[in-house]
Amino acid sequence: MLNKNITRVLIVEDDEIIRESFVSLINSSESFLCIANYDTCEAAIKNLSNDTPQIILMDIGLPGISGIEGIRRIKKVYPKIDILVVSVHDEDEKVFDALCAGASGYLTKNINPEKLLNSLVEVLKGGAPMSTNIAKMVIRSFQISSESPLTNRETEVLQQLARGKSYTMIADDLHINKETVRSHIKNIYQKLNVNSKAEALDKASKDRLI
Amino acid sequence: MLNKNITRVLIVEDDEIIRESFVSLINSSESFLCIANYDTCEAAIKNLSNDTPQIILMDIGLPGISGIEGIRRIKKVYPKIDILVVSVHDEDEKVFDALCAGASGYLTKNINPEKLLNSLVEVLKGGAPMSTNIAKMVIRSFQISSESPLTNRETEVLQQLARGKSYTMIADDLHINKETVRSHIKNIYQKLNVNSKAEALDKASKDRLI
DNA sequence: AATAAATCACTCATTTTGGGTGAGAGCAAA
DNA sequence: TTTGCTCTCACCCAAAATGAGTGATTTATT
Numbered sequence: 001m002l003n004k005n006i007t008r009v010l011i012v013e014d015d016e017i018i019r020e021s022f023v024s025l026i027n028s029s030e031s032f033l034c035i036a037n038y039d040t041c042e043a044a045i046k047n048l049s050n051d052t053p054q055i056i057l058m059d060i061g062l063p064g065i066s067g068i069e070g071i072r073r074i075k076k077v078y079p080k081i082d083i084l085v086v087s088v089h090d091e092d093e094k095v096f097d098a099l100c101a102g103a104s105g106y107l108t109k110n111i112n113p114e115k116l117l118n119s120l121v122e123v124l125k126g127g128a129p130m131s132t133n134i135a136k137m138v139i140r141s142f143q144i145s146s147e148s149p150l151t152n153r154e155t156e157v158l159q160q161l162a163r164g165k166s167y168t169m170i171a172d173d174l175h176i177n178k179e180t181v182r183s184h185i186k187n188i189y190q191k192l193n194v195n196s197k198a199e200a201l202d203k204a205s206k207d208r209l210i
Numbered sequence: 211m212l213n214k215n216i217t218r219v220l221i222v223e224d225d226e227i228i229r230e231s232f233v234s235l236i237n238s239s240e241s242f243l244c245i246a247n248y249d250t251c252e253a254a255i256k257n258l259s260n261d262t263p264q265i266i267l268m269d270i271g272l273p274g275i276s277g278i279e280g281i282r283r284i285k286k287v288y289p290k291i292d293i294l295v296v297s298v299h300d301e302d303e304k305v306f307d308a309l310c311a312g313a314s315g316y317l318t319k320n321i322n323p324e325k326l327l328n329s330l331v332e333v334l335k336g337g338a339p340m341s342t343n344i345a346k347m348v349i350r351s352f353q354i355s356s357e358s359p360l361t362n363r364e365t366e367v368l369q370q371l372a373r374g375k376s377y378t379m380i381a382d383d384l385h386i387n388k389e390t391v392r393s394h395i396k397n398i399y400q401k402l403n404v405n406s407k408a409e410a411l412d413k414a415s416k417d418r419l420i
Numbered sequence: 421a422a423t424a425a426a427t428c429a430c431t432c433a434t435t436t437t438g439g440g441t442g443a444g445a446g447c448a449a450a
Numbered sequence: 451t452t453t454g455c456t457c458t459c460a461c462c463c464a465a466a467a468t469g470a471g472t473g474a475t476t477t478a479t480t
Contacts, residue, residue: 079356099352127342128349132332138348139338142309146289151425161374163415164407166467179428186470187425195469201374361456376436389459396438397456405438 006030007124010053011037012044012070013086014062018109022057022086025113032120039063041070048074053081055123058103060087060094068097075102082123086111090133096141105129145208149191157184159210162201216240217334220263221247222254222280223296224272228319232267232296235323242330249273251280258284263291265333268313270297270304278307285312292333296321300343306351315339355418359401367394369420372411 009026011034013019019037026034036051038044042064044056056074060067071083082104087094090108098106104123107116108131119129130138148155153174160170167185171178189195192203204210219236221244223229229247236244246261248254252274254266266284270277281293292314297304300318308316314333317326318341329339340348358365363384370380377395381388395410402419404410414420 096352099349100354102353104349122342125342126346128345130345130349132335132337135338135340135345136336139309139314139340142306143312144310153426162372164371164374164411166408168467169408176426177428179430180426182469183427185468189469197374197468198376198379205373363457378436386457387459389461390457392438393458396440399438407437 006033007055007120008033008035008051008053009120010035010044010048010051010056012039012041012056012062012067013037013059014039015059018059022116025116026057026120029117032117041065041067041073045070045073048078055120056081056083057086058083060085060089060098068094068101071098071101071103084119084123084129086116090131090137092137092141095134095137099138106134107131108133141208143208144210148207148209150188150209154184154188154191155210157181158188158200158204161185161197162204162210216243217265217330218243218245218261218263219330220245220254220258220261220266222249222251222266222272222277223247223269224249225269228269232326235326236267236330239327242327251275251277251283255280255283258288265330266291266293267296268293270295270299270308278304278311281308281311281313294329294333294339296326300341300347302347302351305344305347309348316344317341318343351418353418354420358417358419360398360419364394364398364401365420367391368398368410368414371395371407372414372420 009032011019011022013022019039023034023037026032035053036047041062058067058071062070067085067087074081074083083102085098085103085106086109088109095106105119105128107119107129111131122129144155150158156174157170160173165173167178167181171181174181188200192200194200194203219242221229221232223232226249229249233244233247236242245263246257251272268277268281272280277295277297284291284293293312295308295313295316296319298319305316315329315338317329317339321341332339354365360368366384367380370383375383377388377391381391398410399405402410402413404413
């Protein structure tokens with residue numbers, strides 16, 4: 001049967017113009033079928049068991065429950081559905097929240113039609129399509145800021161702290177004395193202008209120091 | 211002048227066949243010039259101040275100092291050089307180590323010539339090219355394993371622990387009693403078969419539980 | 421010579437941690 | 451309905467960890 005080779009796509013997008021254009025684009029391809037489209041997550045979730053999509057194109061800035069929360073809820077019940085974010089938002093927080101919530105990819109809305117279709121294909125192949133700027137953000141998230149005020153040793157110590165190690169364990173790992181670890185941590189706290197482990201790690205993750 | 215628009219590319223790759231094929235490929239493009247190629251990081255680093263490449267194609271499995279360590283050392287002295295990994299290795303550890311060390315992208319060697327050149331262009335545009343499988347690994351690294359033995363609440367508690375919070379702070383954040391936090395943590399330790407924060411976080415990061 | 425980085429020492433009060441043992445309430449599946 | 455899971459809270463206890471203070475020495479690098 002022909003239908004067996006058609007991938008069922010669902011669209012959640014509150015802007016009608018954009019939504020319609022996505023529907024047309026999806027249906028213009030022989031490989032994909034837009035089986036439904038909604039302007040809220042609530043509506044989408046309600047009909048999910050009937051719609052049975054394989055891929056969902058999801059907007060982030062939605063009325064009612066957000067796209068992020070929508071991803072979380074959908075993945076909880078239907079972990080196999082691939083959710084591809086298509087959003088104008090490219091702020092760190094939104095992007096990483098969406099990925100943590102279970103998105104299979106993240107595209108920004110300036111994407112051209114051909115690339116969007118390619119991304120759907122890539123998702124089917126188990127890939128993780130990302131727009132250029134998103135890929136950059138994601139890769140950068142692994143790297144320490146070049147403007148870190150911390151020395152190499154201090155960074156090492158802070159990384160170990162982040163792994164829940166005690167001063168003693170850190171000392172053993174780095175083959176230095178516990179007092180030295182204490183000294184480094186005191187300097188770290190001073191440089192970051194904090195006075196506890198939790199504050200230091202908070203600042204460190206925000207400023208990509210570790 | 212014509213040279214102003216040509217991007218200087220350096221290759222570090224120990225396999226002569228592959229290295230030569232990369233050189234040919236790069237030089238077949240009008241936009242790129244392979245200004246040098248080496249079979250070790252040591253040799254590359256030694257001549258880096260003369261070669262002044264804008265992009266380095268870097269292998270991972272090299273004799274002498276590894277590609278990972280090479281990236282670290284080069285980025286330390288020349289943070290502006292983009293280093294694009296081209297490797298047969300696609301194990302989690304290698305990939306994430308390379309990204310953490312400062313790689314601007316990561317391609318696996320089965321990549322076709324056209325895509326490799328495209329990736330170079332993408333790097334120049336400030337992007338972060340990744341092979342499909344690598345992108346998948348990277349995105350997955352943000353997501354919690356579906357086979358986590360922990361409950362939602364336990365996961366929350368463990369995430370807070372990872373941020374260096376004390377039981378008291380966690381209790382405040384989750385609006386529960388400190389004793390409840392202790393109880394959750396005891397259960398977490400039992401489920402993960404550990405008996406300290408450090409061990410729990412170690413296992414959690416290895417098994418993607420947080 | 422001066423500065424930064426990394427190393428180590430000792431005191432002190434307060435918190436934190438991990439182990440043990442136990443228990444009640446809500447909920448869902450069997 | 452009973453069993454099991456989840457989340458919640460309580461109290462005891464000893465050992466360990468933490469943060470603040472106040473130092474010092476050594477090794478590079480500029």
